[in-house]
Each structure stands twice: as structure tokens, then as C-alpha cells.
Amino acid sequence: MKRPRNGIALSRADKAFDVLDYILLTIAFLLVAYPLYFVVIASVSDPIAVYEGRVIIWPIKPTLEGYARIFSYESLFIGYKNTLLYTLIGTAINVVMTITAGYALSRKELVGRNVMMMGVMFTMIFSGGMIPNYLLVRSLGLYNTMWALILPGAVSTWNLIVCRTFFQQTIPDELREAAELDGCGDTGFFLRVVLPLSSSIIAVMVLFYAVSHWNSYYNALIYLSSTSKYPLQLVLRNILIVNTLDDMVNDVATQAAQQRMGDLIKYGMIIVSSLPLLVLYPFLQKYFVQGVMIGAIKG
Amino acid sequence: MNNEAVGVEIRDLVKTFPAFDDKKGEVYAANHVTLSVQPGELVTLLGPSGCGKTTLLRMVAGFLMPTSGEIFIGNREVSKIPPNKRNVGMMFQSYALFPHMTVYDNVAYGLKLKHMGKTEIRERVKGILQLMQIENYASRFPNEISGGQQQRVALARAVITEPNVLLFDEPLSNLDAKLREYMREELRKIQKRVGITSLYVTHDQSEAMAISDKVIIMRSGKIEQAGTAMEIYARPKNQFVAGFIGKANFVRPDSVLSLSGGKAEVELLGRRMTIDASEECRNGEPCVVMIRPEDIKISPEGKFKARIISKAYFGQYIRHFLDIAGQEIEQMDFTQSNAALQVGDEIAVNLVTDSLRLLPLDDTEET
Numbered sequence: 001m002k003r004p005r006n007g008i009a010l011s012r013a014d015k016a017f018d019v020l021d022y023i024l025l026t027i028a029f030l031l032v033a034y035p036l037y038f039v040v041i042a043s044v045s046d047p048i049a050v051y052e053g054r055v056i057i058w059p060i061k062p063t064l065e066g067y068a069r070i071f072s073y074e075s076l077f078i079g080y081k082n083t084l085l086y087t088l089i090g091t092a093i094n095v096v097m098t099i100t101a102g103y104a105l106s107r108k109e110l111v112g113r114n115v116m117m118m119g120v121m122f123t124m125i126f127s128g129g130m131i132p133n134y135l136l137v138r139s140l141g142l143y144n145t146m147w148a149l150i151l152p153g154a155v156s157t158w159n160l161i162v163c164r165t166f167f168q169q170t171i172p173d174e175l176r177e178a179a180e181l182d183g184c185g186d187t188g189f190f191l192r193v194v195l196p197l198s199s200s201i202i203a204v205m206v207l208f209y210a211v212s213h214w215n216s217y218y219n220a221l222i223y224l225s226s227t228s229k230y231p232l233q234l235v236l237r238n239i240l241i242v243n244t245l246d247d248m249v250n251d252v253a254t255q256a257a258q259q260r261m262g263d264l265i266k267y268g269m270i271i272v273s274s275l276p277l278l279v280l281y282p283f284l285q286k287y288f289v290q291g292v293m294i295g296a297i298k299g
Numbered sequence: 300m301n302n303e304a305v306g307v308e309i310r311d312l313v314k315t316f317p318a319f320d321d322k323k324g325e326v327y328a329a330n331h332v333t334l335s336v337q338p339g340e341l342v343t344l345l346g347p348s349g350c351g352k353t354t355l356l357r358m359v360a361g362f363l364m365p366t367s368g369e370i371f372i373g374n375r376e377v378s379k380i381p382p383n384k385r386n387v388g389m390m391f392q393s394y395a396l397f398p399h400m401t402v403y404d405n406v407a408y409g410l411k412l413k414h415m416g417k418t419e420i421r422e423r424v425k426g427i428l429q430l431m432q433i434e435n436y437a438s439r440f441p442n443e444i445s446g447g448q449q450q451r452v453a454l455a456r457a458v459i460t461e462p463n464v465l466l467f468d469e470p471l472s473n474l475d476a477k478l479r480e481y482m483r484e485e486l487r488k489i490q491k492r493v494g495i496t497s498l499y500v501t502h503d504q505s506e507a508m509a510i511s512d513k514v515i516i517m518r519s520g521k522i523e524q525a526g527t528a529m530e531i532y533a534r535p536k537n538q539f540v541a542g543f544i545g546k547a548n549f550v551r552p553d554s555v556l557s558l559s560g561g562k563a564e565v566e567l568l569g570r571r572m573t574i575d576a577s578e579e580c581r582n583g584e585p586c587v588v589m590i591r592p593e594d595i596k597i598s599p600e601g602k603f604k605a606r607i608i609s610k611a612y613f614g615q616y617i618r619h620f621l622d623i624a625g626q627e628i629e630q631m632d633f634t635q636s637n638a639a640l641q642v643g644d645e646i647a648v649n650l651v652t653d654s655l656r657l658l659p660l661d662d663t664e665e666t
Contacts (some may be wrong), residue, residue, distance in 0.1 A: 188412075
């Protein structure tokens with residue numbers, strides 16, 4: 001703390017400010033990081049120790065029993081497969097549609113651009129509601145298909161606005177005009193110039209949409225009836241229910257043990273469902289921040 | 300370059316935009332503009348911001364459709380055909396280089412789109428990079444080279460497809476003053492070597508004077524005057540042109556005694572003299588006399604008494620503001636033989652009457 005900043009000695013007030021900064025940031029870090037850490041140690045600790053609140057810093061009586069129980073369900077792997085499929089196909093459709101629409105809406109010469117934008121904004125503020133959406137999905141023949149999870153939300157209005165703003169800010173008209181003079185058409189310009197210059201916004205969109213698909217739970221609950229099509233989140237929910245609620249068991253001790261096992265499985269499931277994204281997140285974090293900033297600068 | 304140079308002819312070109320403040324009104328960005336550029340000539344459109352020079356250039360490029368009028372490139376009327384069919388090249392203010400492509404790929408891009416063979420592309424790109432003296436930077440990306448080198452790449456990209464006309468949209472405005480001066484000489488050299496007909500837009504009068512065969516001064520969508528830099532500087536048609544090209548004092552004459560045949564007899568600063576007059580001056584209408592600061596000579600035998608109000612040293616010259624017969628007049632002394640003069644000194648000056656010019660009074664804000 002005593003080291004001068006850029007060769008300029010710090011005043012007492014500067015030093016006090018720095019100390020306060022470090023303290024506040026450390027508290028903020030602990031508030032965010034500790035719950036994550038606790039989930040990890042709780043998922044491999046003795047459920048009784050977790051229940052009694054003795055697991056604080058280190059795992060107590062480490063066990064992989066929870067994970068063993070989770071992975072004993074074959075439906076878990078089906079859920080993983082389904083979620084992976086929905087995430088890959090859904091994200092691909094989302095990104096293609098959002099990027100192309102965002103680029104088109106960023107072009108000043110698009111006739112009716114403002115009217116289209118108003119239409120898009122309208123859907124962001126007002127929606128039909130759950131029942132009309134359900135009826136629409138049914139009548140389109142999408143019920144109990146993966147398309148019910150993908151097509152209704154193929155373009156997120158917020159992401160569309162983020163994309164449009166990105167293109168407006170980063171692709172100057174002169175670049176298009178230069179390409180146009182060389183004989184490059186709109187599609188050629190989009191594919192050869194715009195897309196290679198838009199890797200950051202594409203990464204942001206992939207991240208936004210992929211996280212959304214990975215965590216999707218509610219739509220699957222409404223639109224899917226066959227368990228073989230359930231995504232991971234729904235499968236995990238079912239595993240949790242099976243392991244915590246058993247009305248046939250009257251023995252209090254067995255019920256308590258089942259409750260504790262349920263808790264252990266709960267922590268294990270959080271890890272199982274979040275791990276793929278947690279692993280990817282550090283690599284995509286800078287794009288995530290960039291994406292949020294684009295939206296923040298101009299809507 | 301294999302293409303034979305062709306000229307550009309603009310006939311009665313009009314471009315209007317809806318006015319912001321009045322929904323029924325229109326703003327003229329180009330107001331019945333007629334001009335011609337001879338084959339191989341470099342013509343500069345010069346004027347203040349908003350005078351319509353860039354609009355005119357963009358209409359020649361095909362990015363804007365004229366409201367009416369015709370544009371000819373060679374013998375071909377092009378005003379209704381798309382930019383890529385006009386065979387024009389353009390150098391943009393920001394250079395518009397593709398940031399994800401190397402220098403080589405940027406320059407070769409137009410040829411690739413024309414489906415030219417790889418060997419021919421390689422030969423032509425190599426040749427043009429050599430001409431621009433950037434052959435050592437072929438594999439670099441635009442952000443890895445300097446502003447001056449980027450400009451050469453932009454020029455190489457603009458001329459590689461052998462366009463009939465080359466358009467420059469303020470290509471030097473992003474460079475620092477020293478590099479700008481160097482690059483404008485380089486641009487001119489390359490343009491002459493390639494022999495391509497060029498239309499150049501700038502708001503920098505020294506740039507226009509340094510590189511142009513012909514300068515066209517624009518204001519409010521209209522051409523005020525066209526001619527060589529020397530013609531425009533020495534014989535401006537009106538007060539706006541005189542004020543835009545170079546520095547000038549505008550002094551109301553005490554009286555205009557006669558005006559005919561391009562000459563006027565006037566009483567100026569208490570003395571009678573005969574000076575040149577613009578053809579736009581009319582008998583009975585208010586006029587001013589243009590006095591360039593360098594046309595006021597400090598001399599002990601001077602006919603006009605003056606007092607020094609202020610003085611500043613600029614290296615190449617000393618600038619004085621003088622009070623002559625109650626008028627504040629700027630004077631530039633390039634001889635520097637009067638460096639010892641101080642503010643408040645009473646001196647005598649002469650006017651180079653051959654360089655004075657009677658112009659119609661212009662009381663618009665843009666002057």
C-alpha cells in the first residue's frame with residue numbers, strides 16, 4: 001500500500017481509500033464465492049454434518065455417495081443428451097436469426113426499419129401470456145417436440161437490440177461502400193466482412209442463448225409430456241423429488257435419512273448441472289461483459 | 300494503369316433533402332451544379348462544412364441518387380447505374396480498410412470479386428504495392444501499419460481495379476499536419492504517374508492549392524468559382540471566395556467613382572486609385588476592396604499613415620494589425636526587415652494596387 005502509484009506518492013486519504021476498496025471488494029468476493037464453495041464441499045460431505053451445520057470450510061467425512069446416487073439414474077444421461085441437443089440446435093437458430101435480423105435493422109436504408117423496431121420493442125414490453133402461448137404451441141403442432149422449446153423464443157428482443165447496436169457502432173458505412181465499389185453485394189458483405197468482424201458479438205450471443213437453453217426448465221415443464229424428451233433440469237428435479245418424498249415410508253429415522261440424502265443429492269445436482277457452464281464461463285467472461293456494455297451504452 | 304483516362308461531366312445536377320425545421324421545405328445539397336473534369340486532371344471541390352462537396356462526390360460514386368441532372372463518366376451517363384458498374388475507385392476519409400484482412404488481401408479484394416486468376420492477382424497486387432512503396436507490408440494487418448501506410452494501402456485498393464475515375468473524400472484529414480503535407484505531395488505524384496482522372500474533396504485550402512489542377516469553390520450547394528489555384532487567389536469573383544482562399548482584408552471604399560471593363564476607380568483610405576474589379580460588381584451596389592495582408596508594404600516612403608495595434612511573430616513572417624485611417628487591417632511582413640517595430644509605432648505603408656480587387660459586398664454568415 002505504501003508503493004507510490006506511477007511514481008507519485010499516495011496521500012493519507014488515497015491510502016485510506018485503497019484500504020477501504022480492498023476490504024469492500026474482499027467482502028463482495030466472499031459473498032459471491034462462498035455459497036459456490038459451500039455447495040461444492042456440501043456435495044461431498046457427510047449429510048449429517050451438513051444437516052447439523054458443521055460443514056463450514058472443509059468437507060467433513062468426504063463421500064461421493066450423493067454423486068453415485070445421481071449417476072445411478074439412467075434418465076440423467078438422457079437429460080444431458082437432450083439438454084445438449086436443445087442447447088446446440090437452439091443456440092444455432094437463435095444466433096443465426098438474431099445476428100441477421102440485428103444487422104438488417106442496423107442498416108439505415110432498410111425501408112420500414114423504425115416500424116419494425118417498434119414492433120419488436122412492443123413484444124419486449126407486452127407478451128401474450130402463458131395460456132395463449134400454450135395454445136399457440138399446441139395448434140402449431142409443436143407440443144411435446146423439442147421445437148416447442150426452441151422456436152417460440154428463437155429471437156430474444158433484448159439480444160436483438162444488443163446486436164443492432166453493435167453493428168451500428170462497429171461497422172461503418174464507409175466499409176460497406178468500399179466493398180460495394182469493388183462489386184460486393186449485401187450478402188457477400190455480410191458474410192465476408194461483417195461476420196469476421198463480429199466474433200465478439202457472436203460469442204456474446206452464443207453465451208447468452210446457450211446459458212438460457214441450458215438452464216431452461218419452465219418451458220419444458222409446460223410443453224413436454226414424455227419423460228424421454230426431458231432436459232437435464234427437469235430430470236434432476238424428478239430425481240430430487242424421488243429422493244425426498246416417499247409417503248410410503250412411515251419410519252421417522254428412515255424419513256430423516258432420506259431427507260439428508262435428498263439434501264446431499266441437491267448439492268450434487270447443482271454441481272452436475274452447472275459444471276459445464278462454470279468451466280466455460282472464465283473463457284467467455286470478457287465477451288459477456290462486452291455484451292452487457294453494448295446494451296448499456298445505447299438501446 | 301492500362302485504362303485510357305476519361306473525363307467527368309456533371310450537368311445541372313440537383314440533390315435535395317427534406318428540411319428539418321419545415322416539413323414542406325427542401326434543402327439543396329447540390330443546386331444546379333455543372334462542371335467538367337478533363338481526362339487525367341485532378342479537380343478539388345473546396346468549401347466549408349455543409350456546402351455539398353461530399354454529396355456531389357457521393358453522387359458521382361453512386362452512393363446517392365441525384366434529384367435531377369446528369370453525370371457522365373467518359374461518354375457514359377451513369378447517374379442511374381449502381382456504384383460497382385460505374386468503374387470508379389474511392390479513397391475514404393477513414394480509409395475503410397477491412398481490419399480482418401492483410402494489406403495484400405485488402406488490395407486484392409476487388410480483383411477477387413472480379414474472379415480474376417490467382418497469378419494475375421498476385422502480379423497486379425505486387426505491382427501496385429511497389430508503386431505505393433508498401434510491398435514490405437503485404438502480410439501485415441491495417442492496425443499494424445502507420446497512418447501514412449494505411450493511406451497508401453487505401454489508394455492501392457482504390458486504383459488496382461483500374462477505375463476510370465478516382466474519388467478522394469478528405470483522405471488526409473486523419474493525419475497529423477506534417478504527414479499530411481508529405482502525403483499530399485505523394486498523392487499528387489502517384490495520381491500524375493497513374494494518370495487517372497480525379498475528383499478530390501477537402502475543406503483545407505492549402506491542400507487544395509497544393510495538389511489541384513483546378514479548384515472548385517462551393518457554398519450552399521452551388522459552385523462559387525472554378526479555376527486554377529492562382530486564378531482563384533488572385534482574381535476571386537466575390538468576397539466569399541476571397542475570404543475562403545487565403546487571408547484577406549475587406550475594406551469598404553469611401554466611394555466608387557467609376558466601374559467598367561473590369562476596372563474601377565475608387566477612393567480608398569482617403570486616396571484615389573484604379574484597381575481591378577470583379578465582373579460580379581454592379582454600379583450602385585455595395586462593394587468592398589480586397590487587400591491581401593502581404594500586399595501591404597511597410598516603407599518610410601509609404602503613402603498611407605498607419606499605427607501598429609498588435610504584433611505577432613510566426614517564424615516565416617511577422618503579422619501586424621494596423622490602424623489605417625480608422626480601419627483595422629491585417630498585414631504580413633515576410634521580409635522581416637521591420638522586426639524592430641513595436642506596438643504603438645507610427646509607420647507608413649504602401650498598397651500593391653495591382654493586387655487590390657473590388658468585390659461585391661457579401662453579408663452572409665459564411666463569409
